[in-house]
Amino acid sequence: MNILLDTRFAIRLIAGEAVPIWDQVVEHVLAMQSKVWLYAGAVGALQQGVASILEAQGVAHPETAARARIKTFAEDKHWLAALSGEGDVWDTVDPVGEQLLRAVARFDGKCVIITLDESLLSRGGDRVMTPDAYCTLPVRAGVPFINLAVQQDAVRADLERRLHRVLGHGAYINGPEVDLLETMLAQYVGVQHCIGVSSGTDALLVAMMALEIGAGDEVITTPFTFIATGEMIAFLGAKPVFVDIDPKTYNLDPAQIENAITPKTKAIVPVSLYGQCADMDTINAIACKHGLPVIEDAAQSFGALYKDRKSCGLSMVGATSFFPSKPLGAYGDGGAVFTNDDALAKLMREIREHGQDRRYHHPRIGLNGRLDALQAAVLLAKLPIFDQERCDRVRVGNRYKQALRDIEGVTLPYVAPENTSVYAQFTLQVPDRQVFVDALTQAGIPTAVHYPVPLHLQPAFGGLGLKEGTFPVAESAAEHVVSLPMHPYMTDDDQEQIIDAVRAVYS
Ligand SMILES: Cc1ncc(COP(=O)(O)O)c(C=O)c1O
Structure with a gap:
């Protein structure tokens, strides 16, 4: 679950005012492999809010200090773009809160606003939480098959x-x-x-x-x-x-x-x-x-x-x-x-x-x-980062190969010496695929089969009259292949979890 910081909450954090259990929130965000959003439409409010607290604290050059602090704070956060529909908020007593409520609705339940503001908490329903409530959310189990969000x-x-x-x-x-x-x-x-x-x-x-x-x-x-x-x-x-x-x-x-x-x-x-x-x-x-x-x-x-x-x-x-x-x-x-x-x-x-x-x-x-x-x-x-992603796919592929190389009966992907692979899939062959898929599913690891039925045995090509046994290598592959999660942003922890689950099937 991602979090969008209420701008007023962020102002207090950035200005160094004690906010209960913020460290735990950060830990929970990490455990959830989630991210913290700041609303880009609120930079003016952030700058002004932080500067006025710093001024009250007697900090010299509060405007400059506020800019520097916001910049540092935002380094590991993400800026959420303000959309035009989030400007027409003037029928409410709390335009800042209303903007955030509209912005968080874009995430389809995958993000909550973190605030200590009572009125926002009472108006926002399950889209708004206190830091304490956020820390009680269960951590997601399992790993994704691909991760386009990162x-x-x-x-x-x-x-x-x-x-x-x-x-x-x-x-x-x-x-x-x-x-x-x-x-x-x-x-x-x-x-x-x-x-x-x-x-x-x-x-x-x-x-x-x-x-x-x-x-x-x-x-x-x-x-x-x-x-x-x-x-x-x-x-x-x-x-x-x-x-x-x-x-x-x-x-x-x-x-x-x-x-x-x-x-x-x-x-x-x-x-x-x-x-x-x-x-x-x-x-x-x-x-x-x-x-x-x-x-x-x-x-x-x-x-x-x-x-x-x-x-x-x-x-x-x-x-x-x-x-x-x-x-x-x-x-x-x-x-x-x-x-x-x-x-x-x-x-x-x-x-x-x-x-x-x-x-x-x-x-x-x-x-x-x-x-x-x-x-x-x-x-x-996406093109400027493609070559880096290509290298990262190879890195993830090589790590799988290294970690799974000694499992008897499991065939790892073979890359011919004249080739490099972009590992669109990382595909193994396993003796009893259903047992393997069930065990990984149990461990929270998604798998996919590319492809379970070769084309000559697809009903759509039935007119060709090709029977089972015509292409034994393709048929055997179709029976045994299974693809593991593969993407260039896989964390070491996630990959470790997948490797452990695969090894456990054959232990
Ligand atoms: C080998 C192969 N050919 C063709 C296609 C078709 O591409 P698209 O889904 O973009 O039409 C795919 C897509 O999965 C594919 O894997």
């Missing part, structure tokens, strides 16, 4: 500035944020063109449409992936031709691709699963021999390196996703396609916007597949 803290000021700029200029579709993001992402990946699209699914669709994949065609891909990969092939009327995976990396096994190529084959779509690239050079070489394009489904691998080159720039087209939980995630759906091919880039740009090459002129059929300016603004705010 990441938001790291980018909040830039994020809010960028979002408000979009609200200000109003170019919600094809706004300047989209152009800037495309330029920055193309530079990041090291390719000529990046085209922002509305999701990772649409990234695949736009790429496949540009390559004119359709009815009667076959597209080679992996059965061990999220549905979108095979789904978009089928959506265009083509036939997904599945090829089994490498048992160590879970990516398409290049040694089996050539057998699956027929005169109808139109493309190869490897997936860079769990954050590490497929063996792209080998796949490209096979494709080149047969005159086929390769689309890398890099939804889970943005930022990963393969032979020192970046995922998304390793084949004719790279398609990624900015789904919120992805290594680079927006606050909604988003995606991008990448290519060095000028003609293909032009085509993909047109396809993502109703196939138009200029306003209301449509040489081809396309779709509404654009990335919007608000999502681009979110991604622009």
